[in-house]
Amino acid sequence: MAVAAESQQEEKSPSKASAVEKRWTLNDFDIGMPLGRGKFGHVYLAREKRSNHIVALKVLFKSQLKQSQVEHQLRREVEIQSHLRHPNILRLYGYFYDQTRVYLILEYAAKGEVYKELQKCKYFSERRTATYISSLAQALIYLHGKHVIHRDIKPENLLIGLQGELKIADFGWSVHTFNRRRTMCGTLDYLPPEMVESVEHDASVDIWSLGILCYEFLFGAPPFEAKEHSDTYRRIVKVDLKFPSKPIVSPGAKELISQMLVKDSSQRLPLHKLLEHPWIVQNADPSGVYRG
């Protein structure tokens, strides 16, 4: 859907030929089954009538966005996501709006949420985990190269495409950054010590979150989980990392996790080194596709 790749902002540009420019409206789509519900609206399977291209249409209610004061965050999300092109990053083809709603035209991830898969399986195999972690490391290398820090890598923000490939789907907390940031954001379990303590942070926050994710994929729960927020907080700051005896996980995986979950952010395993780690090399499917 080449035309859809243009966002409305881009289409307004006077330098673009008007014949190619298109302002999307709801009439351009056949709406199919609901795919899910988010905090601010619903997501539907949809088909762009002219090209027959299948997409996911996310419908957000302006009133709810306003009430929660997230319009700015949504603008940033759209601005960042619409410019990204990577097989492991969900495409945002464009957006449009009417009086009451904002519509995001998204790539359709046919196999749904990683979070639900993890709930179903309880934990993933080493092959599946290594394939996902390797794909995500490649997507993060791409993002960091564009000075984008994601800051909210967790199972709830990951979808699975038709072939079984992982897709980063949510850019609500991501930032374009040329300087170090101090903002508090994300979910506590996945926050690195420097963000819990509100000190400066940089792209290495995403390496920490990838380490948490690798642990959760393999063991079925994040490493610093606790009943009280204050205990999770304390465990993160101390890097109180323990590996359960069950399920049995190979020493290579534990070593990799320990190299990512390092308090000093400058000492975390760089992402390109992660791709060369023996456990990744031996277990990850080079195609990035987990076939089950």
Ligand code: AMP
């Ligand atoms: P969200 O508002 O982004 O949390 O989306 C709500 C739910 O809709 C998600 O949990 C998914 O199950 C589903 N969903 C969202 N985006 C897509 C997509 N691009 N492809 C398939 N399902 C999606």
